[in-house]
Amino acid sequence: MYFFITKNQTIMKRVFITAFTALVLFSCQNEQTESSDSTSAAIAHRGCATQEVLEAQLKEDPTLAIRMNEIEAFTSNRLLTNRLVNGKVEIPVVVNVLYKTAAENISDAQIQSQIDVLNADFNALNSDYNDVPALFSGVKANVGITFVLEKINRKSTTKTSWGTRDAMKKTKQGGLDPTSPTTKLNLWACTIGGGILGYAQFPGGSSATDGVVIDSKYFGVSGSANYPYNLGRTGTHEVGHWMNLRHIWGDASCGSDLVSDTPTHNTANYGVPAYPHYSTCTGTPVEMTMNYMDYTDDRGMYMFSLGQKSRMAAIFTSGGPRAGFGI
Template sequence: MKKLLMTLAVASLLISCNKEDSTSVNESSNQTASLAGHRGCYSHEHLEEQLKADPTLAQRMNDIEVHTAKTAAAIETGRIVNGVLEIPVVVNVLYRTTAENISQAQIQSQIDVLNKDFNAQNSDYNTANNPYSSVRANVGIRFVLDAVYRKSTTKTSWGTNDAMKKSTQGGLNPTSPTTKLNLWVCTIGGGILGYAQFPGGSSATDGVVIDSKYFGTTGTATYPFNLGRTATHEVGHWMNLRHIWGDATCGSDLVSDTPVHNAANYGVPAVGHRSTCTGTPLEMYMNYMDYTDDRGMYMFSNGQKSRMLAIFQVGGSRASFR
């Protein structure tokens, strides 16, 4: 198991989702993913772009790490219902085609998945032969659909430069981003399933973007990413979780109870799959923060739970949600 790492050089460790072929993609590059069928997420690259654009972001994120390390994993007061933190969710749908204008049922199916995955109610939570069942977490966060906004556009794809979040660029501005989780559903392009903004970024672009083909469990949801786990993964980033391999060979995700991974896993790894890192630890490939297919991921760890809940505490980066 890894020890929790803290460093002032947080910018060098900050993560998110890599795209399918590990090549940077943006709206102008027209690059496409080469590994069809692999999970593609752009949070890490997006963060690196934000760090370059805003020299103060690295310090804000380091402050978040310091607070996270000091904070006990408990939510004391605030928007709590039966001991569970409730987060209002605003869904912003940007569509060119009828298929992209996803149904209310598809939207609700995604909210349902988030609620199951973050409350240990997913049907695969008790999967047999899970070697990490002792550290499985019930995070205890409930998501409540607050509003759905729809906008017809002429764009065939939106890229990863946050245009979908800006009305001046044809998108939809976030609604109350300091108290509501905004999700944008659109065609991203470039093989990207979704990307999130980490805590510490601008509220004007805060939230999660998910391609309409990988949102929810019905309608346009496309195998092998048709179980709503792209949103679970991205919301994990929005709550300050790193990729389980730390976005580096044998890197750290800053969580104490997850094993070191040498790289991302794809598909559904065989039971007993081990890392090539020192000690050849058994990998937690069933974790939501890996890159497996939707059917291959089904748990957060207790350490990840502590890290997520810390940002909602007094003094935390998302304390305004309490």
């Protein structure tokens, strides 16, 4: 539980969850297209295109909203009955590297560093885990999911940037098709462009495009040149989306992330906000700016909550959208 949320606030948040789910699953905004800007200045603020990609997919495939509503109903049922994964979930990972330059052809060591970061962050082994403030110490979570690098695929291309229209996931468009996406997590390392660090596909989308895309400059522990996104947390954030987590502010002012123990945020936070950072939403809660699903710098995010853990675990249970990865 988040101990400083009042009973009325909790009720309001639950009511908002229902309305927000309907809004998210049926709203369609402008599609994000490929960017040709591969030489832009350093990115000042984290950019994740997961929500925009979802909205484009919903526009193209109306049945996706139905599938995602079914996943939400399934998740809610699993949370209510507490029938979650009993045992360890181990995720085989396939990394697809698309490169035009030598710098984009990231090394095996850099790739392994991203796997190491995922294992640390999802198992509460990150060195900054103990920096979680006392206010949130009762809800910080060891998710208990591990990742194993299984294969690296590499392909030289002529593209300077790939955009967010999933071209990197399609061999016919110059990219690489995903490998066994129902039983393996596919990561693509490439130049995305447009100020986007990465994006993921939520459960329920097409298996032909399932996985996570991370700009090669922010893949793993890639060095001080890419500060403040050089600690592999773009991967942690995007894999969180792949496991059905929403942005902590709910992609709306005072929105809901569909998790009961995260405080309501005004909007995304950037940089490393000073603690405590108060929301002006109902009840003026202290925002959980150090949560992986906010937009802070890599060094500013270092926890998942117990509610997020339960939401992630639900998708791996029998009948869940990622049951192929479960035990």
